[in-house]
Amino acid sequence: MRPIDRRSFLQLTGAAGAAGLIRVPGLPSALRAAHAAEAPSAGSIIHGKRPEMIVHNAKLGVMETPLQALRESHFTPKEYLYNRTHFPVDGAGAWVATTDAPSRERVDQWEILVGGLVQRPKSLRIADLAGMPQVERRSVMQCAGNGRSYYWAEAKTPGSGWKHGGMGNLRWEGVPLRALLDGLELGPSEHVRFLTANGKDVPPVAGGADLVKSIPLAAPQLDDAILALKMNGEPIPLIHGGPVRLIVPGFYGNMNVKWVTDLMLMAEPTPSALMQKTYRMPHRQVQPGKFTTQDLTRQNSDPTYGFAIMSVVFAPLAGETVRGGNVPFRGVAWNDGVVPITEVRVSLDQGRTWRAAEIDEPDGPYAWHPWQLQASLPPGSHEVWVRAIDAWGRSQPIDGLTTWNPGGWDWHGVDRVSFQVA
Amino acid sequence: MRPIDRRSFLQLTGAAGAAGLIRVPGLPSALRAAHAAEAPSAGSIIHGKRPEMIVHNAKLGVMETPLQALRESHFTPKEYLYNRTHFPVDGAGAWVATTDAPSRERVDQWEILVGGLVQRPKSLRIADLAGMPQVERRSVMQCAGNGRSYYWAEAKTPGSGWKHGGMGNLRWEGVPLRALLDGLELGPSEHVRFLTANGKDVPPVAGGADLVKSIPLAAPQLDDAILALKMNGEPIPLIHGGPVRLIVPGFYGNMNVKWVTDLMLMAEPTPSALMQKTYRMPHRQVQPGKFTTQDLTRQNSDPTYGFAIMSVVFAPLAGETVRGGNVPFRGVAWNDGVVPITEVRVSLDQGRTWRAAEIDEPDGPYAWHPWQLQASLPPGSHEVWVRAIDAWGRSQPIDGLTTWNPGGWDWHGVDRVSFQVA
Known part of the structure; x- marks a missing residue:
């Protein structure tokens, strides 16, 4: 696949236009330059990765995709795909970098x-x-x-501080x-x-x-x-x-x-400890300080097999300012593919009321399910919440912290995004 | 290792002399020539194997060592070592031949x-x-x-008709x-x-x-x-x-x-069927016709792991004629190595009386234990029987047929050899 040029992709898909985007927040350019000088760039860690990638662990080549990049392609180009490797990508492991x-x-x-x-x-x-x-x-x-x-x-x-771009x-x-x-x-x-x-x-x-x-x-x-x-x-x-x-x-x-x-x-x-000691979710809700990774056993926890049902907002992104009037919202939802996603609900009043987003016909049970909704909003500060539900009634907790666990796995709380309407 | 020349080995070890050997029986030369013309030679099946090898299955390269050759070296040269392979040694399997x-x-x-x-x-x-x-x-x-x-x-x-040379x-x-x-x-x-x-x-x-x-x-x-x-x-x-x-x-x-x-x-x-269906010994004595390989289960049988305790006579060999007077007997014994072999008993009167053979200090628990005995015998037909016993009292059945089993495994009956004293 030829590398996709971001600008031409935006033009092709009209994604920026569809989101009614005015301003994408980011690091001030001076800070960005300082950051670049200090931290190794994604491309210097893994040849071919774009500089926009957010590096969590240079040694292990762990990096995530900014949502600004992720939302630009229905299929994520290799230059922008997140990476998690478990062993150093230098020295003996450099062959994969x-x-x-x-x-x-x-x-x-x-x-x-x-x-x-x-x-x-x-x-x-x-x-x-x-x-x-x-x-x-x-x-x-x-x-x-x-x-x-x-x-x-x-x-x-413990573990990298992933946002949604992993x-x-x-x-x-x-x-x-x-x-x-x-x-x-x-x-x-x-x-x-x-x-x-x-x-x-x-x-x-x-x-x-x-x-x-x-x-x-x-x-x-x-x-x-x-x-x-x-x-x-x-x-x-x-x-x-x-x-x-x-x-x-x-x-x-x-x-x-x-x-x-x-x-x-x-x-x-x-x-393997990477199967039996980590990458495990406790069966029951646990409390920080009262349950540690050392307490995870084969009896009280399961490996992280299938995805918890999840949805994210791609537009607007946190901190963005959008034009007033009919504001377009969009994002993606996915689950473990065992049963279909039946609903994506959006709330613009912090969960008091929900409206059904339109879900695109997905590419298959395991692919992103793009969703969208338009809503008229007055100027000012707003929040959009999104929640997917599948045919088994599995959904995302309003308070994602209820699934807190010592490994920090399986986050699938309702996504909440603050933005401005101009 | 350089190939060992049989004649020089005999000279070096004095084996032929020790056995007081007069005549080694074998195929008449005319018959031997006919046999050679009909059957593929060992060396044409497995490059480097000596023509004296007894071929059981040309397709699979299965062949055993005549005892005349086996007794000539304390360590068996590769040219004379028996072979059992499980798949054809031609075509895709020819690389091993x-x-x-x-x-x-x-x-x-x-x-x-x-x-x-x-x-x-x-x-x-x-x-x-x-x-x-x-x-x-x-x-x-x-x-x-x-x-x-x-x-x-x-x-x-079923299976190849091995004598003792496997x-x-x-x-x-x-x-x-x-x-x-x-x-x-x-x-x-x-x-x-x-x-x-x-x-x-x-x-x-x-x-x-x-x-x-x-x-x-x-x-x-x-x-x-x-x-x-x-x-x-x-x-x-x-x-x-x-x-x-x-x-x-x-x-x-x-x-x-x-x-x-x-x-x-x-x-x-x-x-694997070669573990679970064959190469298994029933726990109890079984009767031909009443118990077949199909009856073998994981419950009523064990895999053929360790050697049953065994001994064979290397001199005289069956049919040989030896000089009268003090006749030298020799052979080897071995077991599974878990406990030492404590006795090798020899009978010259078909099991009525037994005398202890001398056992050489072995090269280790798993190696051949050479044994020897001299006995004065009158001219005529004789039989020598040999039976090893280990520290757990495990021994060879006088009647080896008592361990008959449908796979024909684990033969370790008392070895009985008929010979002539001149």
């Missing part, structure tokens, strides 16, 4: 072991996968920590996972209950936890999972898991294992 | 995945293993079907397995109970059972297991599992997985 595709040599040598508790473990090459029928999935990719910073109003947690909407192409596993005739044991995926990334220190992930084979999203070779029509960029990434649409990013080297059918989930 | 070492390129590209139910799966190269401290194991390698043909006096079974005594060098697993800091789950090994060989047909093997981590022999890179001081020949073979001394050959590509710490044993 680029939005470029893997080299031909790397692709040719790549090998995936598919095995575990099976009769017949198999070894696959990328060429094997590329020779099989490909399907496309249009789906949100999102860090399980996306929105974490909003929890900090209650109490600080996500993107993407097109993935690859081989359907269940068909692949069936076709390989692995002969799984009756004890098999999990698919465990591991990638080529390794902890930088001996004894560090590796990012290994186990997905229950009963998860309905596995029906739509693919071993993806392409993202947005191109070979998957190295930083996003090329040459091959497990895409489980509707599942948080950490379950979408990058650089897949082994897929194991297992009786038990991986003991 | 040689006693040569793997090419440098193959060695360089080899990768071993060590993972399963662990925190941190690891990938190893041969160079990684070669750079670690190496240890030597001197141990018997033996097919679980060795001696199967003797069961056929009771009832035929075994050899070998020196292996490599990396201690438990230390390796510990050093990798894999972080196994509390559920881990088995080490599952798989090799690069694959079934020639889709849906065929792969040779995958699971070893209980509690098995004491695993304390002495190594990931071996050398056999008899040389890189392991391809046909015998080079560049890397799992050596679990005291365990039958099928558990000593060749061409190791993955080692998995697992909660359950592999479902």
